[in-house]
Amino acid sequence: MEPLLGKNIGELQTICTGLGLKPFAASQIADWLYRKRVRSVDEMTNLPKAARAGLSRSYVVGRTGYVDMISSVDGTRKYLFPFGPGVEAVMIPDKDRSTLCVSSQKGCRMGCRFCMTGRGGWHGNLTPAEILSQFMEVDEAAELTNAVFMGMGEPLDNWDSVRRVIDILTAPWGFGWSPKRITLSTIGVTSDPHTGGSPLRRFMDECSCHLAVSLHNPFPEERAELMPMEKPFPIEKTLSLIREYDFTGQRRVSFEYIMFAGINDDKRHADALARMLRGLECRVNLIRFHRIPDSPLAPSPMPVIGQFKDRLNAAGVLTTLRASRGEDILAACGMLSGRKKEQ
Numbered sequence: 029m030e031p032l033l034g035k036n037i038g039e040l041q042t043i044c045t046g047l048g049l050k051p052f053a054a055s056q057i058a059d060w061l062y063r064k065r066v067r068s069v070d071e072m073t074n075l076p077k078a079a080r081a082g083l084s085r086s087y088v089v090g091r092t093g094y095v096d097m098i099s100s101v102d103g104t105r106k107y108l109f110p111f112g113p114g115v116e117a118v119m120i121p122d123k124d125r126s127t128l129c130v131s132s133q134k135g136c137r138m139g140c141r142f143c144m145t146g147r148g149g150w151h152g153n154l155t156p157a158e159i160l161s162q163f164m165e166v167d168e169a170a171e172l173t174n175a176v177f178m179g180m181g182e183p184l185d186n187w188d189s190v191r192r193v194i195d196i197l198t199a200p201w202g203f204g205w206s207p208k209r210i211t212l213s214t215i216g217v218t219s220d221p222h223t224g225g226s227p228l229r230r231f232m233d234e235c236s237c238h239l240a241v242s243l244h245n246p247f248p249e250e251r252a253e254l255m256p257m258e259k260p261f262p263i264e265k266t267l268s269l270i271r272e273y274d275f276t277g278q279r280r281v282s283f284e285y286i287m288f289a290g291i292n293d294d295k296r297h298a299d300a301l302a303r304m305l306r307g308l309e310c311r312v313n314l315i316r317f318h319r320i321p322d323s324p325l326a327p328s329p330m331p332v333i334g335q336f337k338d339r340l341n342a343a344g345v346l347t348t349l350r351a352s353r354g355e356d357i358l359a360a361c362g363m364l365s366g367r368k369k370e371q
């Protein structure tokens with residue numbers, strides 16, 4: 029059985045035509061799927077009974093619920109979904125926002141040394157229905173205001189599915205969100221060996237969501253020590269592509285910079301980072317590192333982070349320190365593994 033969840037309006041129209049239904053039935057099905065959010069075809073009560081029966085022969089709605097949830101002392105909640113060895117989504121409540129940190133893959137093949145997801149390896153891509161299930165099944169589904177593709181996986185390594193989800197989130201027949209409510213975080217996948225295209229360029233051209241780039245070190249050789257994918261996807265290439273686009277309007281680009289003690293946190297790094305980003309309308313988000321087991325990497329002390337931040341701001345690069353959320357439930361940046369803390 030194929031899931032209806034993840035189908036766009038054109039595909040729903042094709043399905044309706046195949047069932048002998050009028051094309052407007054596609055809008056009714058989209059409404060049931062993405063607005064009224066039903067769990068079964070049977071609940072689509074304004075479709076003729078015969079049409080529902082026909083639809084049910086080949087299709088299901090395709091939502092998958094979470095199997096576990098754990099709450100942090102700071103209100104962050106981590107949900108476990110039964111995809112592959114386990115996929116997590118994190119709900120981060122803030123004053124006037126409820127942000128869902130969404131996963132795009134079962135694990136990740138980018139291998140960043142500081143990340144629990146990377147360590148667990150890659151177990152496949154998530155389908156659009158599996159990504160949308162994260163949005164629709166968390167307890168706070170009705171309150172969500174924002175989404176960040178910053179959970180497990182590299183979203184540009186699964187761009188076709190992520191793009192489809194973004195289309196559904198932003199379409200008037202879908203969730204009806206503004207693209208400004210969505211941020212995609214990437215290490216900067218500038219080429220695809222299979223298609224020869226550039227997933228990063230496709231992201232820039234095919235939607236207008238915000239972009240966050242995981243930078244973490246301005247020196248390519250040092251960055252490659254932390255992020256082996258620096259070799260196939262050099263940060264210089266990512267930056268030159270970004271510079272082709274306009275970030276002076278509504279669309280924003282930011283750079284994520286996890287601070288590791290003695291690795292990327294001295295003046296040399298701050299000055300090189302400021303040089304690297306000169307003239308680009310952007311923001312740098314500093315992130316305190318959360319220790320992961322069996323790793324020599326340690327977080328930079330807070331005074332060092334403060335000095336680094338001040339140096340960048342003094343050099344004209346808008347820099348903030350991102351508040352850390354959900355560390356006690358292994359829900360903070362780089363800690364998602366699909367496993368419960370006690371395991």
Ligand code: SF4
Nearest residue numbers: 136138140143146181
């Ligand atoms: Fe993958 Fe992101 Fe972890 Fe790197 S930091 S291994 S890209 S999930």
